Amino acid sequence: MKVIVAIDSFKGCLTSKEANGAAAEGIRSVFPEAEVVEVPVSDGGEGYMEAFHAAVGGQLEEVTVRDPLMRLITAKYLLHNEMAVIEIAKASGLTLLAKEERNPMVATSYGTGQLVADAVRKGARQIIIGLGGSATSDAGVGMLRALIDTFARHGRWDDIEVLKDVSFTIASDVKNPLCGENGAAHVFAPQKGATPEMVLTLDERARKFAEVSARHFGYDRSEMAGAGAAGGLGYAFLQYLDAKCISGIQLLLDTIRFKEMVKDADLIITGEGSADRQTLMGKLPVGILEQAGKVPVCLIAGKISDREELLKAGFANVACINPPGIALEEAMKQEVAKENIRHTIVTTSTSIMSR
Structure with missing residues (x-):
């Protein structure tokens, strides 16, 4: 099993590398034998x-x-x-x-x-x-x-x-x-x-x-x-x-030959701090989705709006990492965010791979 993890930074909270690392830990806790490829990404801003x-x-x-x-x-x-x-x-x-x-x-x-x-x-x-x-x-x-x-x-x-x-x-x-x-x-x-x-x-x-x-x-x-x-x-x-x-x-993914990288993948996990209909206007997760081919793409974010539109765009799953009612100050703590990513990945990856 091969999983590609390519998550944007959660601004003011986690870098792309840190978010990827937390997601990778979640994958390995469920699929210990999985090959997990962590790809630091950015759409032109931070990172x-x-x-x-x-x-x-x-x-x-x-x-x-x-x-x-x-x-x-x-x-x-x-x-x-x-x-x-x-x-x-x-x-x-x-x-x-x-x-x-x-x-x-x-x-x-x-x-x-x-x-x-x-x-x-x-x-x-x-x-x-x-x-x-x-x-x-x-x-x-x-x-x-x-x-x-x-x-x-x-x-x-x-x-x-x-x-x-x-x-x-x-x-x-x-x-x-x-x-x-x-x-x-x-x-x-x-x-x-x-x-x-x-x-x-x-x-x-x-x-x-x-x-x-x-x-x-x-x-x-x-x-x-x-x-x-x-x-x-x-x-x-x-x-x-x-x-x-x-x-x-697009420029970054072309440079690293992302399409070649994901050809034999079973799952791609991407994400950003906040995902909504503006995500579909060319933001990083959509760039990942467009190059994924037939590989299912799971989108995670600290905040989710317009979930049905995101699913219609082609994401296999759209998941908010934060539990309902969590205070913003708490959610922005680095270790809290990492743990929430790990927990979310355990739940969503199991769900997607069992289909």
Whole structure:
């Protein structure tokens, strides 16, 4: 019997590796002879760099960069031959700020640009950017400024030559444009500390930047899917660095040849912190489901909504790991979450494999 375990991180609680480990323990307690393959996964946000590192190897490069408030911090990215994988949250993430420090009017993506610059200087020619968890809503202006400060002789974008030989891929499941009511400011800035007045100012600021950029380049990519990701960082990569936008989980699964891995599997277990109809809009569990073929896929989550829709989409089982009435604070404790995953896997795997 072969079981593939590929669970996304439970944000603020468990990493992908930790969630996988708990599920694997549950499987082995029921099927001691089973071959359990644990696959760290991420859709482009938290854990994306680590997932690629587990899949392809390489070195984790440590760099001193600026955080969203321009304070010096140490951040890492993955370098593997001529490929680099950068999680923007490592330098420009919301988790780097205390709640009272969150202010997208001043938060900058400068540190992400420093990570990109370091990767280029160390020979990266293919750079994958995991967009997720940003504290910024600066349309990537800070990131571009860091690249200008590093590479432009006369302080102008057009002076930069070295980036012309580098290909960029942004990994994101966000389809939002840069501006408007579905754009970066209106949809994402409030969770980064923006007031309604700030949202309007940020949206107008991004719109003006896109207009100036379009005049300069002769084309406008502010309406492209993914432009609104990470506070508009997606737009900066699309417009200025000719990036391709790809589903984060799809890119990872293709890299690790997931379809080949699951061909002889009997069961796949995937999951995320909260699963609902939005899961079906390209999130990690659906990426797993789409590559599973005829292998049954069990979906677990800390919170479940729209269960019937998830089952209709093709999941063999959809299970909430938390018992009814459990307090959120208790459920978020690491050991509690691990035990709840183990218990859920014992129940669901037995049920599925007995069919």
